[in-house]
Amino acid sequence: MLKTNTYIRGIIFSSLIILITNCGGVSSSDKTITDKTITDDTITDDTITDDTTNHASGITNANTINIDANDDFSKDQYAGLHFYYKKLSSSSYKLTQLDDASFNALNSSQKLLVANKLLSTLFFGLPHKELKAKIDTGNFISAIKAGLDEDKTDKEFLEEHIVDKEIFQQVRYNEQVAVDILTRFYVMKDLDSYFLKNWVAYILTQTIMFSPAYELESSHTPNIARIYNRLVTMLDIDSGMRYITYVHMMSEDNWRRFRSPEDNGREMMEIFTLDMDDSHVPIAGQALKNWKLDRDNDTLVVSLNENRQPLKLFGTTIYNGDDFYREMTKSSQFANGVVSRLVDFFFPNIQGSKKTKITNVILKSKPETWQDILLQIVFSEEYLLNSTRAKSAEELFFALAKKLDFKHKKNTFHQLKTSLEDMHQASMKYKLGKLKRVPLDTLSFANYHKYIRQNILIKNSNPNLLSDYEAWGRQGWGEKFLEDSNYILNETDGIASLESLIQYIFKATISRNASNEEIALFKSHMIRDKSNTDKTKVLRWGFNLVATHGDIDNRRKSSKRNIAVIVLDYISRLSETYIHAKVN
Numbered sequence: 048m049l050k051t052n053t054y055i056r057g058i059i060f061s062s063l064i065i066l067i068t069n070c071g072g073v074s075s076s077d078k079t080i081t082d083k084t085i086t087d088d089t090i091t092d093d094t095i096t097d098d099t100t101n102h103a104s105g106i107t108n109a110n111t112i113n114i115d116a117n118d119d120f121s122k123d124q125y126a127g128l129h130f131y132y133k134k135l136s137s138s139s140y141k142l143t144q145l146d147d148a149s150f151n152a153l154n155s156s157q158k159l160l161v162a163n164k165l166l167s168t169l170f171f172g173l174p175h176k177e178l179k180a181k182i183d184t185g186n187f188i189s190a191i192k193a194g195l196d197e198d199k200t201d202k203e204f205l206e207e208h209i210v211d212k213e214i215f216q217q218v219r220y221n222e223q224v225a226v227d228i229l230t231r232f233y234v235m236k237d238l239d240s241y242f243l244k245n246w247v248a249y250i251l252t253q254t255i256m257f258s259p260a261y262e263l264e265s266s267h268t269p270n271i272a273r274i275y276n277r278l279v280t281m282l283d284i285d286s287g288m289r290y291i292t293y294v295h296m297m298s299e300d301n302w303r304r305f306r307s308p309e310d311n312g313r314e315m316m317e318i319f320t321l322d323m324d325d326s327h328v329p330i331a332g333q334a335l336k337n338w339k340l341d342r343d344n345d346t347l348v349v350s351l352n353e354n355r356q357p358l359k360l361f362g363t364t365i366y367n368g369d370d371f372y373r374e375m376t377k378s379s380q381f382a383n384g385v386v387s388r389l390v391d392f393f394f395p396n397i398q399g400s401k402k403t404k405i406t407n408v409i410l411k412s413k414p415e416t417w418q419d420i421l422l423q424i425v426f427s428e429e430y431l432l433n434s435t436r437a438k439s440a441e442e443l444f445f446a447l448a449k450k451l452d453f454k455h456k457k458n459t460f461h462q463l464k465t466s467l468e469d470m471h472q473a474s475m476k477y478k479l480g481k482l483k484r485v486p487l488d489t490l491s492f493a494n495y496h497k498y499i500r501q502n503i504l505i506k507n508s509n510p511n512l513l514s515d516y517e518a519w520g521r522q523g524w525g526e527k528f529l530e531d532s533n534y535i536l537n538e539t540d541g542i543a544s545l546e547s548l549i550q551y552i553f554k555a556t557i558s559r560n561a562s563n564e565e566i567a568l569f570k571s572h573m574i575r576d577k578s579n580t581d582k583t584k585v586l587r588w589g590f591n592l593v594a595t596h597g598d599i600d601n602r603r604k605s606s607k608r609n610i611a612v613i614v615l616d617y618i619s620r621l622s623e624t625y626i627h628a629k630v631n
Contacts, residue, residue: 128373132287132415137192140423141411145431150188157630158182160558161431163446164627165191167438168425169246171238172446175555176533191238192426200241209234214516216458221465222261224272225474230460232445247417248278249441254388255318255480257295258304262476265340266303271475274300288385288417289376292319296372299340299347304478308335312371320380321387330358334371386410386420392484393424396436405429435629437485440472440495443625447503450555452525454508457516462502469494492625500619504556505612528555529607541586541593545573545610548592552614557623569614 123130137144150158162182166172173181181187209215209230217223228249235242251257252275259271274295281291295301296315305311312331316322337350353367361374375381383406390406397405414420424430444463447453467473471486472495486492506523515521534551537543549569553561561569573590586592589609594602618624 126373128290128293128377129287129415130290131285133285134416134418134422135412135414137422137426139412140409140419140427142405142408142423142427142429144423144426145188145428147186147188149428151185153630156559158187159554160628161630162187163558164431165425166238167442167446168430168627169238169242170232170249170441170445171242172449174450174452174527174533175551188426192422194238195240195243195422197237197239198241199237199239200235202241205231205234214457215455216461218461221461222268222271224268224275225261226460226464228271228275229441229463229474232441233448233455233460243418244279244282247282247421248275249474250389250392250421251278251417252475253481253484254392255482256292256385256388258477258480259300259475260304260478262473263304263478265306265345266300270300270303273298275475282417285416287415288420289381289415291417292381292385293372293376296376297369302338302340302347306340308332308338311335311338315372315375318384318388320375320378320384322380322384327360330360331371334358334360334365335368338368382410382414386414389420389424392481393430394434394436395484397434432630434627436627437487438625438627439485440467440470440498441474442627443499444503447499447556450528451503452527453503454513454521454523454525455516456518456522459502459522463498466494466498466502470498495625496619499624500616504615504619507608507612524611526604529604529611531603536592538593541591542570542574544592545570545586545590548607548610549614552611553618556615556618557621559623565617569610569617572613573610 145161150161153161159178159182162178163172165188166178181190184190209227210217215230216226228245231245232242232249235245252259252271257274257278259274260266261268261271277294277298278291281294296319302311305314309328309332312335313328316327316331333354333356337353339348339350340346341348349368355366357364357366359365360371361378361380363374365371365374386406386409387402390402390409394402394405409420409423412419412423414423440463464474468476471488471491472481472484485495502522503524508523508525509518509520510526512518512521529548533555535544535547537547546566549566550560553559553565573587575585575587586606590606592603592606592610594606
């Protein structure tokens with residue numbers, strides 16, 4: 048692995064040198080870029096404690112950043128922009144984290160709710176029995192964190208499998224590479240380091256920061272793969288968030304979204320540093336004056352007619368486009384900007400003052416990798432215990448797929464991608480990313496509910512069609528979801544068995560027991576009086592789990608499916624199915 052990472056680092060470093068050379072990275076003036084302290088009025092002394100004055104300007108050294116003095120890679124830098132960082136340990140996070148002790152202090156229902164909230168946020172899920180066993184170990188939180196540092200995925204098998212045209216539909220339309228990305232989350236079986244890197248890349252490409260924006264005529268399907276794959280590759284070699292962003296901003300992919308010097312300069316400052324000062328736009332435009340997306344060949348061209356006059360921006364002197372992008376990512380405004388963007392993404396329903404407080408607390412930990420921000424948010428008490436928001440369709444789909452032993456058919460993920468567009472939650476489509484991560488207007492949510500209900504919850508997979516990926520009947524939840532070992536089957540008490548199965552389905556999907564009223568509702572449909580004179584209650588035909596005549600095994604399987612479809616149809620109509628609830 049060390050040799051592989053060294054090789055990849057070499058390729059990316061070589062590519063950077065080529066990029067800098069082509070983009071006029073060395074100023075023709077031969078003057079040294081000066082680094083000055085940035086005064087950021089949005090970050091106050093009482094919210095951010097900084098050990099050195101240099102950190103505020105993004106100028107770093109071994110005493111102020113998270114680097115290993117014995118790690119040569121972490122020392123690599125270009126004009127003060129460091130290439131590589133090891134991610135922070137969770138003990139360095141300033142946003143209070145939910146640990147095993149705090150998690151174990153919750154009651155059983157709360158633990159189940161929080162565990163599923165965490166896993167769903169990460170596009171993952173576990174069958175109820177397996178999840179309960181992990182919770183009962185007493186180290187659920189630390190075990191999930193430890194798993195994210197492990198590399199368990201057979202990447203060769205995975206990457207060949209998701210493009211196997213016999214199993215997953217491969218077409219030349221519908222942005223196939225975006226479909227492949229969705230498919231990958233379904234196929235990955237372990238919540239490990241490779242899963243995490245793909246999740247981080249996916250989250251970033253949903254935001255205004257890295258959206259490939261395939262809705263634009265100037266953006267093409269390969270740009271989706273270029274942006275996403277570059278993120279995963281650079282995360283794999285411990286590239287810092289500033290360097291990753293610098294490479295992205297310098298790329299043709301970025302210029303396909305914002306295509307003129309003034310537009311690109313304005314948007315990069317607004318997006319990554321929250322700089323809305325219009326007086327800075329002409330300066331950025333001048334630095335980028337020799338950059339353009341050539342309309343003839345649809346290609347980024349950087350001419351030799353670069354700016355050669357000193358310009359003041361980011362508290363320093365810049366000349367050309369390379370200086371502009373590099374000094375922006377080195378600035379303290381950059382860290383504040385990207386943390387603010389991600390806090391907005393995960394806490395859409397809290398007040399602005401509280402968002403600012405959360406942002407400032409995260410900034411205290413001096414994050415230098417995307418994981419430093421994202422994992423700090425996702426494992427925090429503020430997120431897991433105190434926040435509530437609508438689940439994205441990806442969060443709900445991938446979690447349910449793993450909980451329900453979901454079986455796909457060939458075009459499942461093309462259908463998912465198209466349905467995401469119908470929900471106005473399209474993946475990587477929008478020029479400004481998902482400004483509303485989960486639109487809840489009537490039409491958007493109707494399409495969301497329809498997709499989840501019809502394609503996942505009320506549709507079971509026909510076990511006789513598992514080898515036929517073209518078959519409509521292959522898609523749906525599988526037999527393992529309803530194995531007898533998942534609930535208490537009492538051969539002498541069909542009604543008790545029915546209640547146990549209903550409770551299992553509730554806990555497996557929405558992390559709670561069915562209420563007495565809900566149990567009564569289902570019983571009223573599935574139980575009847577034996578006669579007008581004999582008031583003994585008996586299960587109706589098709590819902591009897593303990594029938595003693597006929598083909599008992601097939602009758603029980605049929606009854607379980609009938610019960611599950613009705614219960615899951617009901618659950619599909621509950622708002623809590625679509626909400627990440629708070630505990631406190």
